[in-house]
Amino acid sequence: MMEEEKEYLKLNYLSGFGNHFSSEALAGALPQGQNSPLICPFGLYAEQLSGSSFTSPRKLNQNSWFYRVKPSVTHEPFKPRVPNHGKLVSEFNQSNSSATPTQLRWKPAEIPQSPTDFIDGLYTMCGAGSSYLRHGFAVHMYTANKSMDDCAFCNADGDFLVVPQKGRLWITTECGKLQVSPGEIVVIPQGFRFSIDLPDGPSRGYVSEIFGTHFQLPDLGPIGANGLASARDFLVPVAWFDHSPRPGFTIVQKFGGELFTAKQDFSPFNVVAWHGNYAPYKYDLKKFCPYNTVLFDHSDPSINTVLTSPTDKPGVALLDFVIFPPRWLVAEHTFRPPYYHRNCMSEFMGLINGVYEAKSDGFLPGGASLHSCMTPHGPDTKTFETTISLGNEVGPRRMGDTLAFMFESSVITRACPWALDSPLMDQNYYQCWIGLKSHFTYEVEKQAGEEIPNGDGKKESLPSAAD
Numbered sequence: 064m065m066e067e068e069k070e071y072l073k074l075n076y077l078s079g080f081g082n083h084f085s086s087e088a089l090a091g092a093l094p095q096g097q098n099s100p101l102i103c104p105f106g107l108y109a110e111q112l113s114g115s116s117f118t119s120p121r122k123l124n125q126n127s128w129f130y131r132v133k134p135s136v137t138h139e140p141f142k143p144r145v146p147n148h149g150k151l152v153s154e155f156n157q158s159n160s161s162a163t164p165t166q167l168r169w170k171p172a173e174i175p176q177s178p179t180d181f182i183d184g185l186y187t188m189c190g191a192g193s194s195y196l197r198h199g200f201a202v203h204m205y206t207a208n209k210s211m212d213d214c215a216f217c218n219a220d221g222d223f224l225v226v227p228q229k230g231r232l233w234i235t236t237e238c239g240k241l242q243v244s245p246g247e248i249v250v251i252p253q254g255f256r257f258s259i260d261l262p263d264g265p266s267r268g269y270v271s272e273i274f275g276t277h278f279q280l281p282d283l284g285p286i287g288a289n290g291l292a293s294a295r296d297f298l299v300p301v302a303w304f305d306h307s308p309r310p311g312f313t314i315v316q317k318f319g320g321e322l323f324t325a326k327q328d329f330s331p332f333n334v335v336a337w338h339g340n341y342a343p344y345k346y347d348l349k350k351f352c353p354y355n356t357v358l359f360d361h362s363d364p365s366i367n368t369v370l371t372s373p374t375d376k377p378g379v380a381l382l383d384f385v386i387f388p389p390r391w392l393v394a395e396h397t398f399r400p401p402y403y404h405r406n407c408m409s410e411f412m413g414l415i416n417g418v419y420e421a422k423s424d425g426f427l428p429g430g431a432s433l434h435s436c437m438t439p440h441g442p443d444t445k446t447f448e449t450t451i452s453l454g455n456e457v458g459p460r461r462m463g464d465t466l467a468f469m470f471e472s473s474v475i476t477r478a479c480p481w482a483l484d485s486p487l488m489d490q491n492y493y494q495c496w497i498g499l500k501s502h503f504t505y506e507v508e509k510q511a512g513e514e515i516p517n518g519d520g521k522k523e524s525l526p527s528a529a530d
């Protein structure tokens with residue numbers, strides 16, 4: 064086993080959600096009693112990273128202090144990145160994306176043949192709003208096959224929630240290192256510098272980016288004090304630093320959807336100690352405690368929200384991250400798959416593994432779908448027919464091999480041209496519903512003037528056409 068592999072396997076983490084964490088890679092590196100001593104321990108520089116405005120209310124205030132070998136400002140000027148791959152959008156408008164009410168579905172993307180790291184492999188599928196105005200979101204996907212060499216990415220636009228579907232991610236951040244495997248997620252908040260190594264080579268996944276707000280744990284309402292994602296299962300890295308000379312190290316900054324580069328002669332991962340409540344974190348979706356109906360009818364998917372980023376309107380999310388994990392289905396006299404529906408929220412879905420309960424085929428691991436605001440959707444014909452043919456006597460059933468998720472947003476989504484024009488787009492998606500036939504049993508000939516049972520079971524006459 065490679066040395067690096069061993070290092071990642073035995074990584075330690077701090078646990079908790081939104082805690083004020085402290086971590087030092089060298090004992091005594093964290094100043095005590097103040098943030099900015101005249102001279103910091105070990106001659107380190109103090110630097111603050113603010114993830115909220117200075118004056119945000121205390122419960123929303125997020126910031127961290129880094130004690131680092133050299134401050135981040137020690138770099139050459141930013142220049143537009145060449146090549147600036149041009150498939151990242153952070154302000155959605157008619158020049159870079161389209162609004163369409165059509166149901167959209169994509170097949171999984173192939174891993175590229177040519178060397179492609181996380182930055183080059185990232186492309187925006189859809190989104191809404193603007194990073195400039197600090198309201199909106201983007202959904203990106205990535206396919207990559209190589210580690211980021213001598214460079215770090217920094218997203219000035221928003222927070223990334225990364226959902227790897229294939230291949231582990233070894234992520235070095237200013238707070239330390241994280242290993243993230245498919246089935247886990249990682250949140251890298253706005254402004255953090257990070258580098259992604261791909262120990263397994265081929266790698267693919269989904270990213271949601273939120274502009275101007277951070278993820279929170281959802282309120283649990285009547286569920287009570289426990290359930291869904293537990294705060295203690297969120298893992299934050301411990302301080303780790305590299306102080307070796309790194310000539311030609313590049314910072315790639317995403318700023319307003321465009322990429323800029325700046326050279327420096329040291330690693331940005333030179334933070335010897337840090338403290339604060341603004342930090343990257345990961346979460347293993349297997350730790351999620353799902354809820355479901357226990358007697359009849361189908362619960363709305365919000366019941367299994369892992370993380371939410373709220374708007375100012377109570378209960379209306381800028382973006383909810385919802386999962387459909389393995390669970391027991393027990394509902395009686397109920398159509399158990401998702402109901403047919405139209406939603407004022409837009410729904411982007413991905414599949415990490417297995418089969419999704421509403422689609423018997425065509426929605427594949429690594430693939431995606433988008434059902435925008437008020438666009439009708441629901442189970443495909445095969446799912447509907449199989450479900451009703453099984454009847455009421457199916458009994459409890461464990462849905463084992465499945466892990467789907469949804470990014471659900473109140474903001475109306477626009478799709479990017481490379482998503483709409485992609486050969487991966489399933490042009491026949493609508494066909495999965497076209498075969499849904501009428502099961503209406505009422506006979507048309509019996510209409511006018513005939514006796515039919517009304518809602519109370521009593522007989523009544525329908526008015527004839529002449530009435």
Ligand SMILES: O=C(O)Cc1cc(O)ccc1O
Pocket residue numbers: 361362363364400401402404406410421434440441469
């Ligand atoms: O459309 C989907 O597949 C997602 C979804 C699942 C569900 O169980 C109920 C509503 C819903 O939007």
Ligand SMILES: [Fe+2]
Pocket residue numbers: 404406410434440
């Ligand atoms: Fe839906």
